[in-house]
Amino acid sequence: MRMTALHEGVSVAEAMTNAVCPDCGQPPAEDGVRRRQRRLAAIARAASSVADEASLSVTLDVVAREVVQATHISAVQILRVEGGTMRLIGKAGFIDADDFPERFEECRKLGARMYFVESFQSQETIVVPHRKAAVMADPRWGPLHRIMGAPQWDSFAAVPLIVRGRALGVLNAFYSPGEDPSQEEFEFLEAMADQAAMAVDSADLLARSRQDAQLEERARLARELHDSVVQQVFSMRMHAKALRAQVGDAETASGDKVRLVADELLGLAQNALADLRSLILQLHPLELGGRNLIDAVRTLAESVQASSGVRIEIRAGELAELPTELAEDLYRIVQEALHNVVKHAQATKAVVSFAATGRQLTVKINDNGVGLAGEPRANALGLVSMRERAQRWRGTMEIGNTADGARVRVRLMVPYADGQA
Structure with missing residues (x-):
């Protein structure tokens, strides 16, 4: 006893x-x-x-x-x-x-x-x-x-x-x-x-068993997408480039039409490839082992910037070591926010900033896009997921317009390192 x-x-x-x-x-x-x-x-x-x-x-x-x-x-x-x-x-x-x-x-x-x-x-x-x-x-x-x-x-x-x-x-x-x-x-x-x-x-x-199974399935889907669909779309893009090169500078009407079709095929293939790479990034399990949250977000920013052309800037000072689950939730929040910037904001730049004051951690994602046309849909799956991840750590998630575009702000309390209540 x-x-x-x-x-x-x-x-x-x-x-x-x-x-x-x-x-x-x-x-x-x-x-x-x-x-x-x-x-x-x-x-x-x-x-x-x-x-x-x-x-x-x-x-x-x-x-x-x-x-x-x-x-x-x-x-x-x-x-x-x-x-x-x-x-x-x-x-x-x-x-x-x-x-x-x-x-x-x-x-x-x-x-x-x-x-x-x-x-x-x-x-x-x-x-x-x-x-x-x-x-x-x-x-x-x-x-x-x-x-x-x-x-x-x-x-x-x-x-x-x-x-x-x-x-x-x-x-x-x-x-x-x-x-x-x-x-x-x-x-x-x-x-x-x-x-x-x-x-x-x-x-x-x-x-944990369910989460492991979900992560394993997502990793499998990511591998299959990369090994099959991405390779096929990449091949489509190469064929379109070859077709365009063969048409050259021909002035005939038929040449113009072929060139137009080739350009359209090339654009579709490039867009599809960018979307698939983004999807793979979201599907693949986050592995923070050996990297802290800021390093993982920098890697994410480089990938988003390369595929979309939107310049991503990361602003962060020294952060205390975070529990792995908290770091993963924050990573996914940033990932979804950047996905929304690329998809909806028509922005050329986004800034992701981290600021810690005592146990309070604030994460902000600002863009210079067109802003929100109205109130965001409360039941939008991405926003619901972001909000739930913040609430899991007794935090809040706000989204709204600024003078320059839109902003997502997450505030939460970092647990004590020793696990005290």
């Missing part, structure tokens, strides 16, 4: 006295047997949910409900720590709050002490008796008072979600007034936390 840390002067022995009768030393009458049966049944149902449910949030909501139903616990939160941020992925007994992550971040900035963060970092169970009164009296917890104050609870326990020695998140249990956790209940909570950790780990493995 994981080590248990108890705070505010309460020892394990003192916590356990709440679970026995002071006269006979036995579990109180509601009886240990029935409680134990409920807990075992809850563990079994949670394990079944982990095996059967496709949605991680649905699975973890089930785990949270089973904890509430099997114990004297008023509410449960299951939090995931990923990319240095903490998000709510399962709950029971709490009001719905889509803005929980934002409110949580506000509390942290105000300096609120968060025992569940400490539990995650130390990989130990932490129990804090009579925690609600302290939370509700602390102005640093103000942004979360409405959410935390809704359930009827008193004491608090945080149990880390651990898989293969690595913490993935934390399960928070909020005990009903007058109920304090016993050692047996610690074991139950840790068993349920293990079920939640298995669900998170399985979802991660499945997502």
Whole structure:
């Protein structure tokens, strides 16, 4: 069993006295047997949910409900720590709050002490008796008072979600007034936390497996396009040039017509070749290994400039090392923005700039084109993909006109290098 840390002067022995009768030393009458049966049944149902449910949030909501139903616990939160941020992925007994992550971040900035963060970092169970009164009296917890104050609870326990020695998140249990956790209940909570950790780990493995399969398929398509279609279009262009050379400067009407056809064929082949090369660049998996984000974007800019004629300038100072997934998302955002510049802007120049202030990173893509004729389509696939990539890192993506053309601006918070929430 994981080590248990108890705070505010309460020892394990003192916590356990709440679970026995002071006269006979036995579990109180509601009886240990029935409680134990409920807990075992809850563990079994949670394990079944982990095996059967496709949605991680649905699975973890089930785990949270089973904890509430099997114990004297008023509410449960299951939090995931990923990319240095903490998000709510399962709950029971709490009001719905889509803005929980934002409110949580506000509390942290105000300096609120968060025992569940400490539990995650130390990989130990932490129990804090009579925690609600302290939370509700602390102005640093103000942004979360409405959410935390809704359930009827008193004491608090945080149990880390651990898989293969690595913490993935934390399960928070909020005990009903007058109920304090016993050692047996610690074991139950840790068993349920293990079920939640298995669900998170399985979802991660499945997502990585799907991503690997998608990347492999995209690489295969890129190779096939290059080996077949591109070569054929390249051959078309060479034939068109040869045809044009054979016609030469003939002044006959038939020669003019052949020359016109040859010119048209040459133009079509050149455009098709440029489009195919751009498509291959988008399909091919991004490999940042050995290169940082700025170097990868410079390579992209050189390719776009060579195929389109649009001059691409990169402006960037020193950037801290970014998580690979974040770097890939930013690369794809820049790639899609430059694709839109080439396709729609009628621009001769684009500037990609990176600026970091503390943990905030801003990426801008400006062009000197015709600008936007109106509001961009909200459901345009490229824009949706860019926005989702930014939101994945709790960022924003804006697109609009400037005095010289159009601009895409992305702002996000870079996670701590050590993975802290």
